[in-house]
Amino acid sequence: MATYKAPVRDMEFVLNEVINVDSLTKIEKFEDATSDIVSGVLEEAAKQIDGTIGVLNESGDDEGARLNDGEVTTPTGFKEAYAAYAESGWIGLDKDIEFDGQGLPYALATAVTDMLSGANAAFSLYPGLSNGAYEALKAHGTQEQKDMYMSHLSLGDWSGTMCLTEPGAGSDLGQVRTKAAPQDDGSYLIEGSKIFITAGEHDLTDNILHLVLARTPGAPEGIRGISMFIAPKFMVNDDGSLGERNSIVCPSIEEKMGIHGSCTCVLNFNNAKGYLVGELNKGIQNMFVMMNAARLMVGLQGLGVAERATQNAITYAKERKQGRPLTRKAESSFDSDTIIVHPDVRRMLLTMKALTEGCRMMAYDTAKHVDLSESHVDADVRAASKARVDLMTPVCKAYITDVGTEVTGLGVLVYGGHGYIKENGMEQNLRDSKIFCIYEGTNGIQSLDLVGRKLSMNGGQLPKDFFADVLEEIESTASELDFIAGPLKSALSELSKVTDWVIESKQNNLNDAAAVAVDYLQMFGLVTVxxxxxxxxKVAVANEGRFYQGKMATAKFFATKLLPRVYGIAPVIMAGSDCVMDPEEDLIV
Ligand SMILES: Cc1cc2nc3c(=O)[nH]c(=O)nc-3n(C[C@H](O)[C@H](O)[C@H](O)COP(=O)(O)OP(=O)(O)OC[C@H]3O[C@@H](n4cnc5c(N)ncnc54)[C@H](O)[C@@H]3O)c2cc1C
Known part of the structure; x- marks a missing residue:
């Protein structure tokens, strides 16, 4: 059976030593977020998450969510664990104090989401979806809507959903057909069917708030005619008490490859009562607020499961005995040694560690930029951080979740045949991780967002500013770190060259940029890591002890064995799209 222990030391390293999250204490609302508080929060969260939620990972996978007469029952133990998690205030950790949150930085909440996902990815989706609903209401709700709903989302006694997808509207949300008819009292009646709705129906909370995309009569075709509505499972009376049940039914839930403990629902809105959130026909823009938060969260899901796979693979490689080191003569002893002596096993373990720990730094630093972009007193700092978040959101979502599948796949291999067997839990990691590459916009769509929108936003300034920061970091490096600064400088120069090519190719042949977008995002992710x-x-070299020595060893491995992947990707990108687009469809059989 696979286990998970929240990597608190590594999380502290990233938050307190690499990205210096306590610099946020200069912002008044975060003045309590000192490194001591950060460490205390991580330890407390780890205790609860490892002890009560991690232990349900395997049983939740076996049992899955079940549907009976329109009611979904979550796996045994989820209800109690969710109640304890919400009661301890973890859902509201970074939510506003005025809405019953704790007002701590999002960067710190990001670490808690990382551990929750590693402990139990399926469980993490229940509080996770509420986060997006909270952000959407915060950005676009009326004061009345904020007062009515936001505290409940932050306390976790109600949860949220994102109701976008329909049978004919997946990546292309312009095809949404659900209708919303205005009523005299200012409400709308919503009619239509949504599919694949995570946490659309369940038994963990008293109420569920559905944020729904729908069209009003006469709205323009395509994405310009879509509005966002809030439709609660139970109507809310003026005094805040729960009223009658809304006409939203769940006729079925999906059987899936992974995350079995999370229910994925069909939801029928049968003239369900809803209320407009934000402006009419601005639903897609409004939903993007929610989706950006959700995309970073999905990156963390990939990260959490990668961490889980890495921890177990390392433990296993130090216990499983097979073969001898190549340097030991057979005749000296016939005993086999632990598999960690084998170069190929070490290659797998170090790849897992280097990618997982590298992605953790990228994710947490992006989260710190979210805090800066929202709360810094200086408008220029806010704007610069917002630009960094815009650039990094598709990279965090797609690169980290691709790392999630690579690392969980390696985790299975480290166990050999035993990794393919259910009881060891490594195949569950692989099964769970695949969906992270798909929902919240597939990784293909994320790559198009990076190449198609983010590279040219603000006159192309986003990548330029980021590359300048990387170069500055390289140039302020002492020569003892040449082993990484040198390769990084060359890789950055290659990425800059390729970026210019991609930007230019967009002017000449749109298919070129689209055909290479996924490769480009991979290259971008590698250089960022x-x-x-x-x-x-830089932190490790200035400190003593095995932890820091381990960091140096992993950094050396990344610089020597993983970063050079960029030289394989660059020519693939610059080869453009001819061989992709030339074959007629009947040749692809
Ligand atoms: C377990 C699970 C949970 C989910 N939870 C939710 C939820 O809570 N709320 C919600 O609204 N939805 C949810 N979804 C839906 C999910 O977001 C969609 O499945 C996803 O966005 C892809 O849409 P699709 O499945 O229709 O695939 P399609 O859009 O049909 O895509 C199929 C393939 O074509 C590619 N493709 C499509 N369009 C383009 C394009 N323009 N350019 C290049 N490639 C393209 C895609 O990348 C993909 O590889 C969930 C799905 C699953 C499986």
Whole structure:
């Protein structure tokens, strides 16, 4: 059976030493978020999450969510664990104090989400979806809607959903057909069917708030005619008490490859009562607020499961005995040694560690930029951080979740045949991780967002500013870290060259940029992780002890064995789209 222990030391390293999260204490609302508080929060969260939620990972997978007469029952233990998690205030950790949150930085909440996902990815989706609903209401709700709903989302006694997808509207939300008819009292009646709705119906909370995309009569075709509505499972009376049940039914839930403990629902809105959130026909823009938060969260799901796979693979490799080191003569002893002596097993373990720990730094630093973009007193700092979040959101979502599948796949391999067997839990990690590459916009769509929108936003300034930061970091590095600064400088120069090519190719042949978007995002992700390993090395080299020595060893491995992947990707990108687009469809059989 696979186990998970929240990597608190590594989380502290990233938050307190690499990204210096306590610099946020200069912002008045975060003045309590000192490194001591950060460490205390991580330890407390780890205790609860490891002890009560992690233990339900395997049983939740076996049992799954079940549907009976329109009611979903979550796996045994989820209800109690969710209640304890909400009661301890973890859902509201970064939510506003005026809405019953604790007002701590999002960067710190990000670490808690990382551990929750590693402990039990399926469980993490229940509080996770509420986060997006909270952010959407905060950005676009009326004061009355905020007062009515937001405290409940932050306390966790109500949960949220995102109701976008329909049978004919997946990546292309312009095809949404659900209708919303205005009523005299200012409400709307929503009619239509949504599919794949995570946490659309369940038994963990008293109420569920559905944020629904729908069209009003006469709205323009395509994405410009979509509005966002809030439709509660139970109507809310003026005094805040729960009223009658809304006409939203769950006729079925999906059987899935992974995250069995999370229910994925069909939801029928049968003239359900809803209320407009934000402006009419601005639903997609409004939903993007929610989706950006959700995309970072999905990146963390990939990260959490990668961490889980890595921990178990390392433990297993130190216990499982097979074969001898190549350097030991057979005749000296016939005893086999632990598999960690084998170069190929070490390659797998170090790849898992280097990618997982590197992605943790990237994710937490992006989260710190979310805090800066929302709360810093200086408008220029807010704007610069917002630009960094815009650039990094698709990278965090797609690169980290791709790392999630690579690392969980390696985790299965480290166990050999035993990794393919259910009882060891490594195949569950792989099954759970695949969906993270799909929902919240597939990784293909994320790559198009990076290449199609983010590279050219603000006149192309986003990548330029980021590359300048990376270069500055490289140039302020002492020569003892040349082992990583040198390769990173070359990789950055290659990425800059390729970026210019991609931007130019967008002017000439749109298919070129689209055909190479996924490769480009991979290259971008690798260089970004390299940048964070350089920052980690600077901390490690200045400190003593095995933890820091381990960081140096992993940084060296990343710089030598993983960063050079960029030289395989660059020519693939610059080869453009001819061989992709030339074959007629009947040749692809
Ligand atoms: C377990 C699970 C939970 C989910 N939870 C939710 C939820 O809570 N709320 C919600 O609204 N939805 C949810 N979804 C839906 C999910 O977001 C969609 O499945 C996803 O966005 C992809 O849409 P699709 O499945 O229709 O695939 P399609 O859009 O049909 O895509 C199929 C393939 O074509 C590619 N593709 C499509 N369009 C383009 C394009 N323009 N350019 C390049 N490639 C393209 C895609 O990348 C993909 O590889 C969930 C799905 C699952 C399986």
């Amino acid at each position: 390299g940048y964070y390993w350089l920052r980690a090395s």
